[in-house]
Amino acid sequence: MIKKVAVACGLWAASAILGTASADCSGGSVFITSARAQVEGELTVKAGTGCSFNLNNIPGAVNETKIVQQPKFGRAGVSNLTPFYAAKAGYSGADEFAYAFIGMDQYGGPMNVQIKWKVTVVP
Numbered sequence: 001m002i003k004k005v006a007v008a009c010g011l012w013a014a015s016a017i018l019g020t021a022s023a024d025c026s027g028g029s030v031f032i033t034s035a036r037a038q039v040e041g042e043l044t045v046k047a048g049t050g051c052s053f054n055l056n057n058i059p060g061a062v063n064e065t066k067i068v069q070q071p072k073f074g075r076a077g078v079s080n081l082t083p084f085y086a087a088k089a090g091y092s093g094a095d096e097f098a099y100a101f102i103g104m105d106q107y108g109g110p111m112n113v114q115i116k117w118k119v120t121v122v123p
Helices: none
Strands: 003-005 007-013 016-018 024-027 030-032 036-048 050-053 060-069 074-079 081-086 092-107 110-122
Touching: 024 050, 030 036, 030 110, 036 050, 036 092, 060 074, 060 081, 060 110
Parallel strands: 036 110
Antiparallel strands: 003 030, 007 016, 007 050, 024 036, 050 081, 060 092, 074 081, 092 110
């Protein structure tokens, strides 16, 4: 069964995602092929803004979301199981980070879905 994770975009301020603005963050969906998948996707993010990532279509129950690779130039974190990325203000160039959804798959087995994003930060 193939699942996908979509990108929700928003402005980054203090420690919260504030609404959505598609001009600040864009990227395609990543397709999850199993409860133990490692997938990659590409994002374009405007400097000084951020993105959050939804949990829709994850193949099981998420108990924990963890950042498994910190970005070199931006900031990544988790708020209530929802991962986010914030691009550094004034920076433009490449960045990347990864997070994992950890829990139990739809059949009661272990789930560990890792998603790595290759980010292009634009002014």
